[in-house]
Amino acid sequence: MDRYQKFATSTLGRRVVPRLGLPTPHQLRRYAPGTPALDGPVLLGGGERLTRTAAGVCEAIGADVHAAPVEGQRYAAVVFDATGITDSTKLRALHDFFHPVIRSVGASGRVVVLGSPPAEQTDARTRVAQRALEGFTRSVGKELKRGATSQLVLVGEGAEGEVESTLRFLLSARSAYVSGQVVRIGPAPVSEPADWEHPLAGKVALVTGASRGIGAATAEVLGRDGAHVVCLDVPARGGELSEVANRVGGSSFQLDVTAADAPKKLVDHLLQRHGGVDVVVHNAGITRDKTLGRMDAALWDAVVAVNLSSQERINDELFGRDALRPGGRIVGVSSISGIAGNAGQTNYATTKAGVIGMVDALAGELASRGGTINAVAPGFIETRMTAAVPLLVREAGRRMNSTSQGGLPVDVAETVAWFANPASAGVNGNVVRVCGQSLLGA
Numbered sequence: 001m002d003r004y005q006k007f008a009t010s011t012l013g014r015r016v017v018p019r020l021g022l023p024t025p026h027q028l029r030r031y032a033p034g035t036p037a038l039d040g041p042v043l044l045g046g047g048e049r050l051t052r053t054a055a056g057v058c059e060a061i062g063a064d065v066h067a068a069p070v071e072g073q074r075y076a077a078v079v080f081d082a083t084g085i086t087d088s089t090k091l092r093a094l095h096d097f098f099h100p101v102i103r104s105v106g107a108s109g110r111v112v113v114l115g116s117p118p119a120e121q122t123d124a125r126t127r128v129a130q131r132a133l134e135g136f137t138r139s140v141g142k143e144l145k146r147g148a149t150s151q152l153v154l155v156g157e158g159a160e161g162e163v164e165s166t167l168r169f170l171l172s173a174r175s176a177y178v179s180g181q182v183v184r185i186g187p188a189p190v191s192e193p194a195d196w197e198h199p200l201a202g203k204v205a206l207v208t209g210a211s212r213g214i215g216a217a218t219a220e221v222l223g224r225d226g227a228h229v230v231c232l233d234v235p236a237r238g239g240e241l242s243e244v245a246n247r248v249g250g251s252s253f254q255l256d257v258t259a260a261d262a263p264k265k266l267v268d269h270l271l272q273r274h275g276g277v278d279v280v281v282h283n284a285g286i287t288r289d290k291t292l293g294r295m296d297a298a299l300w301d302a303v304v305a306v307n308l309s310s311q312e313r314i315n316d317e318l319f320g321r322d323a324l325r326p327g328g329r330i331v332g333v334s335s336i337s338g339i340a341g342n343a344g345q346t347n348y349a350t351t352k353a354g355v356i357g358m359v360d361a362l363a364g365e366l367a368s369r370g371g372t373i374n375a376v377a378p379g380f381i382e383t384r385m386t387a388a389v390p391l392l393v394r395e396a397g398r399r400m401n402s403t404s405q406g407g408l409p410v411d412v413a414e415t416v417a418w419f420a421n422p423a424s425a426g427v428n429g430n431v432v433r434v435c436g437q438s439l440l441g442a
């Protein structure tokens with residue numbers, strides 16, 4: 001909890017804060033192994049296409065499913081299959097279903113709307129109606145209080161059986177700081193893990209920039225999920241890096257990813273020690289902020305080298321030497337700066353938009369190998385990087401989102417773990433923001 005959050009939830013704060021019209025950041029529910037996925041029943045309604053699948057997932061995670069609202073009941077999640085909406089006049093079904101129950105969504109509750117990808121629709125009316133779902137779910141996210149979230153999941157034709165890992169993620173506390181997102185799922189060879197608590201058992205994952213912040217949290221979560229994690233960071237951070245590697249039962253590898261021979265050294269290491277790699281998380285990143293007129297070329301070059309070019313060179317080496325195993329996953333770390341732009345960050349935002357370009361450019365190649373590439377785009381996450389931001393800018397960044405608080409590194413890590421899950425093979429080419437539905441960007 002940040003200092004303001006502590007005050008806002010104290011006895012005095014609870015009285016003063018609402019009177020001043022200030023936001024009250026709710027303590028978000030986060031995943032802890034062994035705890036139930038949901039803390040109440042799920043209300044499930046809507047069309048035919050995905051309802052049965054959604055009901056199956058809810059049952060698999062031990063949730064009670066209601067087909068109609070029960071008077072006075074608080075819902076942990078409300079799920080609506082909107083794939084049957086084929087005309088704007090039928091959008092009224094959203095109002096009919098959600099209006100009576102939206103105020104019954106509990107704290108850290110979940111709203112999930114299931115739709116069909118608009119671009120796949122040959123009928124213009126259907127395409128319009130399905131595209132309209134986006135405005136609905138994003139607005140619901142902005143209305144929900146107390147840490148509840150709202151998402152739209154677009155399920156392609158033939159991908160009906162591929163939604164389980166995504167629903168498990170979005171319905172659970174793992175997606176605490178993810179809201180207002182649109183996720184696309186396509187048909188793919190999905191392999192369901194033998195144990196959903198350890199879906200990465202037997203896999204090898206590489207996390208760059210793993211000695212602290214989001215990278216360290218990602219190493220921890222991937223390790224918790226069963227992977228052997230190769231934790232990489234610059235030699236100067238070797239001590240902290242070893243500590244993280246030991247904590248997660250993985251190994252450490254000291255390397256500056258911008259060095260000319262870095263891709264070769266890294267892929268040599270992965271092939272010799274592990275016979276390849278299953279999950280690659282390009283997390284290492286730096287900021288060198290200055291407005292463009294004051295930014296010398298060295299600041300530009302440094303950021304581009306770490307945040308973008310190094311990743312391209314590592315990917316080339318992985319592909320060229322077939323080191324990414326079949327079904328392999330690449331996860332990029334973008335930023336809301338790369339989506340919305342940010343004053344003082346022309347260099348950084350360029351690279352973070354480039355990461356999105358990398359996802360677009362390589363999704364087809366990865367799919368042909370049975371794998372995926374996706375990116376997380378964090379908003380304001382409480383790390384050393386954001387602690388260095390000037391106070392007022394920092395406070396604005398923290399509060400200007402639907403949850404009125406900053407996210408934690410673990411929130412980004414859980415999203416990466418969802419992409420890495422073998423059951424997420426249908427989740428390819430997505431950029432998912434982990435930003436508490438920040439007001440910046442779409």
Ligand SMILES: NC(=O)c1ccc[n+]([C@@H]2O[C@H](COP(=O)([O-])OP(=O)(O)OC[C@H]3O[C@@H](n4cnc5c(N)ncnc54)[C@H](O)[C@@H]3O)[C@@H](O)[C@H]2O)c1
Nearest residue numbers: 209213214233234256257283284285335378380381383385
């Ligand atoms: N913190 C946020 O709010 C936020 C928001 C959006 C995006 N991100 C992105 O998330 C990622 C992690 O951010 P963080 O906040 O944890 O940052 P951080 O500075 O705490 O960690 C970054 C790590 O990358 C390592 N690194 C830097 N250059 C390297 C190099 N040449 N070779 C190997 N390792 C290198 C650093 O040593 C450091 O350990 C970055 O890509 C960042 O741009 C962070």
